[in-house]
Structures are given as C-alpha cells and as structure tokens.
Amino acid sequence: MTTGQTLAVDLGTGYTSACVGLDGRGESLRLGPGGPMPAVVSLSLDGRLLTGTAAVDVAATHPDRAQRHPLQALETTERVQLGEVTIPTIELIAAVLRQVLHEAARHAPGPPPRQVVLTAPARWTATEVDSLRAAATRAGLTDVMLLPEPIAAARYHAAPDSIRAGTAVAIYDLGATTLATTILTATPNGFEIRGEPGGNPAFGGDDIDDALLRQLADRARTVDSAAWDELWADLSPSGRQRHNQLRQQVIAAKEGLSTATVRAIAVGGSIGDIQLTRAELEASIEGDLRATVTELIRTIERAGIRPGELSAIFLVGGSTRIPRISALVTELTGIRPRPAADPQAATALGALLTATATAMPAGPGSIPYAARVAAEPEAGAAGARPFGARDDYAPTARYPFGELPRSDTYPPPGAYPPPAGYPPPGAYPPPGTMGGPPRQQPSGRRQTAIIGAIVTLLVLAVGIPMIALTVASSDKPGPSPTAGTTLPAIPAGPTGTPRPASSTSSSPSPSPSPSPSATGSTNGLTVAQRRLRALLDPAEITDCEANPDAEDSDIDASLTCVASNGTAVIAFHYYTAKSLRGDVDYRSGQITDEGSCENGRSSVGTWQVNSSSTVDVGALLCYYHSGRFVMFWSYDSDLVSFAAADTDAASLYQWWKRFDPLA
Numbered sequence: 001m002t003t004g005q006t007l008a009v010d011l012g013t014g015y016t017s018a019c020v021g022l023d024g025r026g027e028s029l030r031l032g033p034g035g036p037m038p039a040v041v042s043l044s045l046d047g048r049l050l051t052g053t054a055a056v057d058v059a060a061t062h063p064d065r066a067q068r069h070p071l072q073a074l075e076t077t078e079r080v081q082l083g084e085v086t087i088p089t090i091e092l093i094a095a096v097l098r099q100v101l102h103e104a105a106r107h108a109p110g111p112p113p114r115q116v117v118l119t120a121p122a123r124w125t126a127t128e129v130d131s132l133r134a135a136a137t138r139a140g141l142t143d144v145m146l147l148p149e150p151i152a153a154a155r156y157h158a159a160p161d162s163i164r165a166g167t168a169v170a171i172y173d174l175g176a177t178t179l180a181t182t183i184l185t186a187t188p189n190g191f192e193i194r195g196e197p198g199g200n201p202a203f204g205g206d207d208i209d210d211a212l213l214r215q216l217a218d219r220a221r222t223v224d225s226a227a228w229d230e231l232w233a234d235l236s237p238s239g240r241q242r243h244n245q246l247r248q249q250v251i252a253a254k255e256g257l258s259t260a261t262v263r264a265i266a267v268g269g270s271i272g273d274i275q276l277t278r279a280e281l282e283a284s285i286e287g288d289l290r291a292t293v294t295e296l297i298r299t300i301e302r303a304g305i306r307p308g309e310l311s312a313i314f315l316v317g318g319s320t321r322i323p324r325i326s327a328l329v330t331e332l333t334g335i336r337p338r339p340a341a342d343p344q345a346a347t348a349l350g351a352l353l354t355a356t357a358t359a360m361p362a363g364p365g366s367i368p369y370a371a372r373v374a375a376e377p378e379a380g381a382a383g384a385r386p387f388g389a390r391d392d393y394a395p396t397a398r399y400p401f402g403e404l405p406r407s408d409t410y411p412p413p414g415a416y417p418p419p420a421g422y423p424p425p426g427a428y429p430p431p432g433t434m435g436g437p438p439r440q441q442p443s444g445r446r447q448t449a450i451i452g453a454i455v456t457l458l459v460l461a462v463g464i465p466m467i468a469l470t471v472a473s474s475d476k477p478g479p480s481p482t483a484g485t486t487l488p489a490i491p492a493g494p495t496g497t498p499r500p501a502s503s504t505s506s507s508p509s510p511s512p513s514p515s516p517s518a519t520g521s522t523n524g525l526t527v528a529q530r531r532l533r534a535l536l537d538p539a540e541i542t543d544c545e546a547n548p549d550a551e552d553s554d555i556d557a558s559l560t561c562v563a564s565n566g567t568a569v570i571a572f573h574y575y576t577a578k579s580l581r582g583d584v585d586y587r588s589g590q591i592t593d594e595g596s597c598e599n600g601r602s603s604v605g606t607w608q609v610n611s612s613s614t615v616d617v618g619a620l621l622c623y624y625h626s627g628r629f630v631m632f633w634s635y636d637s638d639l640v641s642f643a644a645a646d647t648d649a650a651s652l653y654q655w656w657k658r659f660d661p662l663a
Contacts (some may be wrong), residue, residue: 003504007104007113008351011096011120011132012151013071014039014176014205015318017348018100022108024521026352028345031103036344039176042066043082046527049095052277054575060244061237067092069177074131075124101139102552117145117355119152119347122182122197147351149173150182154191156312156350157338158610161188167311168194168303172296172329172337173347174317181296183303186311190354195303198295203288205254205319211284213250216265216274224270233268240482257281258321282324293328300333305332315339316346332523528557532573535640537663540564544571563659567644567652571661574639584634584641585617597622600649607633622649631656638662 006021015036018029031037031051042050042058045064050058059066065083067073070092079086104113118133129146136144150171163169163186173180180199184191220228227535231242246267253263259277282289300307313329315337320326329337340346525533525546533544538557543562547570550558559572574580588604595601602623606616618634618641629649633656634641642661646652 005104005108005110006115006117006352006356007100007153008101008117008348008355009097009119010345010348010351011071011093011118012036012039012154012344012347013178015071015344016096016100017345018104019345019348019352020104020113021110021356026349028342028349029100029103029107031100035342037096037099039070039096040066040068041070041095043085043087047085048526049087049091051099052094056244058152060241063240070096074135075128078131086098090131090135090138091219093132094138097139097141099552100140104603106552107326115145115355116141116143117147117351119147119149119351121180122148122150122193123180123199145355147354148182148193149180149347150184150193150197151191152347152350152354153314153316153340154184154350155354156316156340156346158186158312160186160190164182168305168309169311170296170300170313172292172313172315172317172320172325173199174292174315174319174325175204176206176318177201179203179292179295181292181299183300183305195299198299198302200292203292205317207288208281208285208319208322209247209254210249212254212276212281213247215276215280215284216246216250216267219274219276220267220271220341223272223274227270228267231267254281255318255321258323266581278323282322286324287366289322289328290332292325293332298328307335307408310335313337316343386387395473466594490637526557528573529559532557532559532640535573535638536561536571536661540659541569541571541661554583563644563655563661565655567646567655569661570643571642572641574641577636580634580636580639580641584621587621587632588619591623597631598653600653635662 006026007018008021009016009018016031016039018031018035019026020029028035037052038056040051040055040059042055042062043074044050044058045062045065055066059068062083064081067080067082070080070089073080073089077089079088080092081087101112116136118136119131120129124132132146133144136142150173153171154169160170165186165188167186168185169184169191170185171182172178173182174350178201180197180487182192182197185194217228217232220370231239234240234242246265249265253265253276256263257276261278263276265276266273296313297307300310310333313333313335315325315329320339320343326339328335329335344351393592403620446655526548529546529548536544541561541563544559545561547558547560550570550572554574555572556575559571561569561571563569574583593602593604596605597603597604597620604619604621606618608615608617608619616636618636619631619632621630628645628647629652630643630645631652632641632643638661642655644652646655
C-alpha cells in the first residue's frame with residue numbers, strides 16, 4: 001500500500017466530490033455545506049475565479065459572470081466569457097481543483113498528497129482527457145491517475161472479488177445535467193468497460209428541479225398569481241437572489257421527497273408556504289424517467305447481453321435517491337438495483353478504493369466492505385501504482401478513449417474505437433497551446449504560506465485541525481476595537497477560492513490576462529487586501545504584505561504584518577459574518593479547552609474591551625503548536641481576525657491586551 005495521503009476527486013457536472021485516504025483509512029472530504037461542492041465557477045467583481053457556494057452566490061446576482069457547468073464547458077469550448085473577461089475553460093477546472101487541494105490540506109495538514117486520482121466520463125475522447133490533464137497541471141498537479149467514472153462507481157459498490165469474473169454489471173449514473181449508462185465486465189482485478197457507453201446528454205437532475213419549480217409556480221399562481229408573476233419578473237440583483245433562494249428550497253425539497261411524501265416551500269408574502277408532494281413530482285417526470293431506463297436497456301443490449309444476464313445494476317448520482325427510479329429499473333429490467341448510501345460521493349470513494357487499499361469508517365456513505373485492491377499485472381505488486389503514474393489505468397480496465405471529433409452529444413453507436421488506454425504521456429497540449437500565448441507554469445500544489453518561521457506557524461495554526469471545548473471569555477482594556485471603518489460587503493456576496501502557490505505573492509493570471517482594473521490588483525495587493533490594510537492602524541501594525549495562500553472560501557483577504565514591538569501578525573478579512581463564524585467554529589471545534597488564555601492554556605471563548613463590558617467583541621482562541629503559544633482573535637463587527645504566536649505565553653497575552661490593530 002502506498003504511504004502518505006491519497007486524494008480522489010470526482011468532477012461532476014453538478015457537484016464536485018472528493019475523499020482522502022491516509023494510513024489505510026479514508027473518508028469523504030467536506031467541500032461545501034452538504035459535503036460536495038457545487039460545480040459553479042464565477043468571476044468575482046475584483047477579478048478572481050470563485051468556486052463552490054461562493055460562486056453560487058455570484059451566479060445568483062450576476063449570472064453573466066458564472067459558468068454553472070464547467071465540466072460540460074470543457075467538452076465543448078476552449079474559452080468561456082465571464083462578465084467582460086474571456087477565460088480558458090481549463091482555468092475553471094483548475095480553480096475547482098485548487099479549492100479541493102486547499103480543503104484537503106485543511107482536513108489533513110501535512111505534505112501534498114502522494115497520490116491524486118481524477119475521474120472522467122466514460123464517453124470522453126482523448127481531446128477532453130487532454131484538457132483535463134492541462135487543467136490539473138494549471139492547478140499544480142503534474143502527475144495524476146485518471147479513472148473512468150463507471151469503473152470508480154462499480155468499485156464503490158463491489159470489491160473485485162465479490163462478483164464472479166466474466167459477469168456483467170450496469171452503471172446508471174444520473175448527474176445534474178446528463179444521464180450516463182455503462183456496462184462493465186468483472187475481472188479478477190477489477191472491472192472493464194463492455195460495449196459502448198450510452199446515456200442522454202439532455203436530461204439530468206437539473207431538469208427534475210425545473211419540473212418541481214414549475215409545480216411550485218403553478219401552485220403559487222393559484223394562491224396569488226399577480227404576486228408570483230411580480231416576484232419572478234424581478235431581475236434586479238435582489239430579485240435574482242430571491243429566485244436563487246427559492247430554487248435552493250426546491251432542490252432541498254426534491255431531496256427531502258426521497259424519504260418524505262410532502263415538503264413545504266416558503267415563498268413568503270401573500271403566497272405563504274406551498275406544499276409539494278412526491279406523487280406529483282413523480283407523475284410530472286414519469287415519462288423522462290422511463291426514457292432513462294429504456295436507454296439503460298439499450299446500452300445493455302448494445303453490449304451483447306440481456307438485462308436478465310446482469311449480475312447487478314448500480315445507481316449513482318444525487319437524483320437516484322428518487323424512489324421511482326429504483327422502482328422503474330426493477331420493473332423494466334427485472335433486477336432490483338443497488339442504490340449508493342451516498343450517491344454523490346460514490347464515484348470519488350470508489351476512485352479512492354481503486355487507487356489504494358483504503359478502509360472506510362462505518363457510517364452513511366462509507367464503503368460497506370473491506371477495501372482491497374488486487375495486484376496489477378503490469379506493476380507486479382499489490383495495490384495501486386504510486387503517485388506519478390498518471391497514465392496508468394485501473395487494473396486491466398478497458399476504456400474507449402480515442403481521437404474522435406468533438407461533439408456536443410454522445411458518440412453515435414459504432415463510433416467508439418477499439419478499447420484502448422488513456423493517451424500516452426505528453427499527448428495533452430502543454431499550457432499555452434489551448435489558445436492564447438504560453439502560460440507560466442505554477443510552482444506546485446497550493447500550500448500553506450511560508451513567510452519566515454513564525455508566519456509558517458501562524459498559517460498552519462489557522463489551517464490545521466484543532467479540538468472541541470466549552471466557552472470562556474477574556475477582556476482587554478483600551479478603546480473599542482471597532483472604531484475603524486467596517487469593510488463594505490463585496491456586492492457579489494461571500495466569495496473566495498484559494499490561489500495557486502507560486503514563488504511570489506500573486507499567482508499567474510489566465511491568458512489573456514485580465515486588465516488591472518479587472519483584477520483589482522495594484523502593487524501586489526488585491527482590492528480586498530488593500531481594503532484590509534486600510535483598516536489597520538499604522539501606529540500599531542506595519543510592513544504588511546499579501547498573504548494570498550491563507551485566502552479561501554471564508555477569507556477574502558489576508559496580510560502578514562509586523563506589530564510595533566516586532567511581533568509577526570497575520571490579519572484576515574471575511575466576506576460575511578457567516579463566513580467569519582463558520583471559520584471560527586471550524587477552528588474552535590478542534591481545540592481542547594483546558595483553562596484560559598491568560599493562564600497560558602488552550603482555550604476557546606470570547607473577549608470584551610474591558611472587564612465591565614458585557615458585549616463580546618469577538619472570538620478568542622489559544623493553543624500550542626510546535627512549542628509556540630498561538631492566539632487567534634476576531635473583531636466580529638469588522639469581519640476581521642488576527643493571529644500571533646510566541647514561545648512565552650504570558651508575554652504574548654500581556655502584549656495582546658495592549659495591542660489595538662484597527663484604525
């Protein structure tokens with residue numbers, strides 16, 4: 001078994017899922033509020049590519065600055081228009097991968113993953129695979145293993161030795177925008193693709209959401225037609241935000257109707273709450289769902305077998321939670337399908353199992369069997385190939401990749417070439433040949449900022465897991481720290497995606513590079529970083545430099561500075577109060593409360609301006625790391641926090657009580 005961390009990523013059309021394996025154990029990586037990360041990529045108003053929920057917020061109010069399905073865009077075009085900027089499509093995928101790498105580092109601090117495996121649709125040709133490799137390179141991943149999605153999905157459901165070699169299984173994958181159907185043959189070492197993958201590129205979970213939204217509209221109009229039409233006709237930023245909130249409720253209702261029969265949508269105003277039922281939803285999409293199962297049967301027959309000859313049918317994709325899908329598959333094929341405990345994470349978890357011998361913890365979404373990967377004949381050793389064998393495929397698997405013309409649809413029957421492996425190393429165009437002038441190579445995987453030993457400590461202190469506790473409080477004399485001007489919220493809403501690591505504080509720009517006005521960057525600082533610097537008191541804190549590697553989906557700006565007494569300080573600014581609270585809660589949940597900061601003990605609590613105050617200024621976290629006492633504190637009303645460290649806990653605490661960094 002390969003030692004070190006393994007990272008598996010499934011770049012879906014609707015959501016990106018990932019999981020990590022370390023020391024023989026593996027688990028899903030939390031990329032968003034619900035686990036997976038929305039696939040949306042947006043361009044912020046200050047010129048940064050944003051991912052996940054941050055990008056969704058931008059898309060709600062500025063849809064012209066968003067690409068909701070970057071994986072589909074990768075298949076069809078080399079460039080996309082986001083606002084006034086044209087950006088190579090591979091940059092969108094690279095932004096998603098950087099965010100995943102950042103979250104993996106937060107989850108398990110340490111060296112970069114020893115293995116990285118990315119999944120790809122079975123219908124992709126060498127052209128799309130080359131583009132994915134180029135995007136991985138842009139994200140700092142120079143060597144990855146590529147794996148077909150259905151192979152990974154099958155590995156999630158069944159160990160290689162749990163199905164008799166030579167028998168066939170089917171994968172029914174209903175993603176956000178497409179249906180993919182694939183037949184696999186079990187081998188002693190895994191699975192290989194059999195026949196031509198099928199599916200429907202024009203139907204997915206988003207279409208089911210639209211059907212439920214139409215039901216909501218019809219029901220709302222029966223209550224107050226004028227109010228609903230007025231609500232939906234409002235295309236202002238606030239109106240679009242309201243539309244997005246309703247759609248998110250609809251998506252949640254679709255998921256809820258998988259287990260419940262009725263869900264309510266809070267429209268508000270004169271319309272109030274609207275009840276939606278599972279029966280109505282299933283009736284509205286019955287024809288579409290039957291068509292998906294019919295396509296599955298066609299795919300089975302094109303593989304030269306009959307449905308009854310299948311050993312199993314595996315379901316993956318978030319929308320397969322809908323009970324009617326399982327019922328139709330059973331009715332039309334005669335085989336009861338096996339749903340995934342966590343259909344959105346199934347492919348990523350299966351990819352991890354394929355890449356390395358990893359045991360999953362018990363619980364929802366975990367693999368229900370002992371993970372084992374058989375010996376690879378080519379390697380002559382057990383387990384997956386080591387990190388660096390990027391073009392090696394899953395053991396003995398066949399993959400219909402080839403030099404086919406690009407198409408917006410699935411290749412027609414007979415269009416697939418004879419089974420072949422992934423294109424050889426070097427087959428993908430190097431950065432710069434995807435259109436536009438050559439781009440500068442990133443210096444490597446996004447890592448914790450290193451600006452001197454103390455800064456290394458502080459950034460690690462921000463990113464590393466810390467442990468859970470109860471609340472204490474502390475006080476600090478002096479003027480109110482919130483006297484400075486509060487940084488206004490960026491109109492795009494909570495945003496942030498980490499930048500790739502580089503030898504300087506700023507990362508290479510996409511080609512063609514946005515203008516300075518688009519990026520909002522001057523003198524090495526972004527607009528957000530300059531606003532943060534303007535909040536700081538120059539009499540207390542100076543010599544501030546950009547610290548982009550500490551910026552993420554919560555933190556929009558970070559600076560490394562020096563206090564008047566020479567103490568190194570890192571400053572952070574958050575997009576919203578929710579972002580700040582989420583970041584504090586994450587860190588707090590990793591600290592064991594052993595006393596108080598004043599006594600030099602690990603602690604989590606709040607602080608006030610002075611002992612007579614009853615109003616908390618913000619959070620106060622203290623803990624030890626690598627022999628240093630670390631203090632992290634926030635100014636909640638200003639959306640700002642700071643971190644500092646010293647070997648002498650008492651001296652650091654006394655300095656902190658006198659330190660007032662805000663102007």
